[in-house]
Amino acid sequence: MSEEKKVEDSALQLSPLLAGDSPIVNLKQTAETQAIYIDQDATANQALHIESAQYGQSITNAGVGYGLRINEAGNGIALDVNKQGTGGGNVIDIDNSGTGYDVRGHNGSWLVTKAGVIACVGITGMSFPGATGLQGATGLQGATGIRGATGIQGGTGTQGVQGGTGVQGVTGPAGLLGGSGEIGPQGETGIQGETGVQGEVGSQGPTGAQGVTGPVSPANKTLTGLWSDYGYGSATGLEMQLTGNSGALYVAIPYGGSIVAISLSLEYPCTSGSFTVYPTVERVQQDDLSCTVVVDDDCNYATISPGIVTFDPCDEIGVDLTSVNFAPSSQVTVTLWVVFDN
Numbered sequence: 001m002s003e004e005k006k007v008e009d010s011a012l013q014l015s016p017l018l019a020g021d022s023p024i025v026n027l028k029q030t031a032e033t034q035a036i037y038i039d040q041d042a043t044a045n046q047a048l049h050i051e052s053a054q055y056g057q058s059i060t061n062a063g064v065g066y067g068l069r070i071n072e073a074g075n076g077i078a079l080d081v082n083k084q085g086t087g088g089g090n091v092i093d094i095d096n097s098g099t100g101y102d103v104r105g106h107n108g109s110w111l112v113t114k115a116g117v118i119a120c121v122g123i124t125g126m127s128f129p130g131a132t133g134l135q136g137a138t139g140l141q142g143a144t145g146i147r148g149a150t151g152i153q154g155g156t157g158t159q160g161v162q163g164g165t166g167v168q169g170v171t172g173p174a175g176l177l178g179g180s181g182e183i184g185p186q187g188e189t190g191i192q193g194e195t196g197v198q199g200e201v202g203s204q205g206p207t208g209a210q211g212v213t214g215p216v217s218p219a220n221k222t223l224t225g226l227w228s229d230y231g232y233g234s235a236t237g238l239e240m241q242l243t244g245n246s247g248a249l250y251v252a253i254p255y256g257g258s259i260v261a262i263s264l265s266l267e268y269p270c271t272s273g274s275f276t277v278y279p280t281v282e283r284v285q286q287d288d289l290s291c292t293v294v295v296d297d298d299c300n301y302a303t304i305s306p307g308i309v310t311f312d313p314c315d316e317i318g319v320d321l322t323s324v325n326f327a328p329s330s331q332v333t334v335t336l337w338v339v340f341d342n
Contacts, residue, residue, distance in 0.1 A: 109152055121152055222337050234326070237285065240277070240319040240334060250283065250316035253338070259309040259317070261337035263301035264291045266330045271295060273325030277334045280318040281311045291334075306339055 029035035061067035072078035083091045094102045096114040103112040110120035239249045259279045266275070276292040278285045286309045291302045311317060319334050 119152070122155070222335055234273070234324050236322050238321040239280075239283075240321050240332075250280075250318040252314050252316050253311055254313055255340040256312045257310070257338050257340035258306040259286070259289060259304070259311070259336055259338050260306055261301060261303045262289055262291045262319075263299070263335045263337075264293055265299040265333045266293060266297075267332075268328055268330045269296055269298040270326065272327045273323065275326045275332070276322045278320045278322070279309060279336055280320055281309065282315050283318065285320045311338075 027035045070078045081091055083089075096102050100114075101111050102114050105111065105120075110118070112118055241249055259281075262277060262279055264275070264277050270293050272295060274292055274294045276290055278287065278290045280286060289302060289304045289309050291300050293300050317336065317338070319336065321332075321334075
């Protein structure tokens, strides 16, 4: 509830009778016109004066129009802000949660963005004109929807004059190329001197005496045994004559050394069984080295490294024969290869 009181300087005064936070006047306008219209015909004092003893005033607008619009048709000041208090509060405090400018001047000729950027043509000092030079900042793009006016571009500073390029000195003329001198004539070839007389050949000196003949190193040797018409089908450990049927069974060797190979050849290829030969040293068969022929063979050989089948000076070397169901009767030739120690 409220009541009306008439005072000398007030056309209308409303005061609440009850304590609380309810508004004194609550106006709801649904038509497309003003909710409150005040027409002040007087030439002095305010058309609307709001004074609060404790809290400031708040105007809330949830629409797309103006939250507060001041239209000054006379020659007075449209908006006068006078801060009489001496406290630290701001005269004007702007909190911008939108995308528009904090302040927009006449027809967009100057702007203050929410980021603190001032876009204007120039700033004039109190007693001297502002310097023309740096280009003004490009106006920010207006909020999506109705596009705001593009900021006016600051004037381009005058570009300094480029210094002139120095004049290049004149290049002197090139000197003349000297001519080549003539080639002188070749001198004559001198006369060749005569060849001197060759001296006589001296007499040949006496032939020197021949040196003492050195000792002869033992030469490597082969021993060959021959058995004519060998016809034993099976036999073991037969001693072979090294020089034929009438030859000796063993040969004494004058040097120490090693038997390194044995070979066996037949007059006719073997048609059955087998035939094997071994070397003997001091009439003892040496099983580390042997050579065998089998069916369809008519020869074979075997080798061994020196130092395995060895003999000393004056040892007797021979050959043992062994056959198993051997045929046909054939002439047999066996050869031993020996190397001597130096």
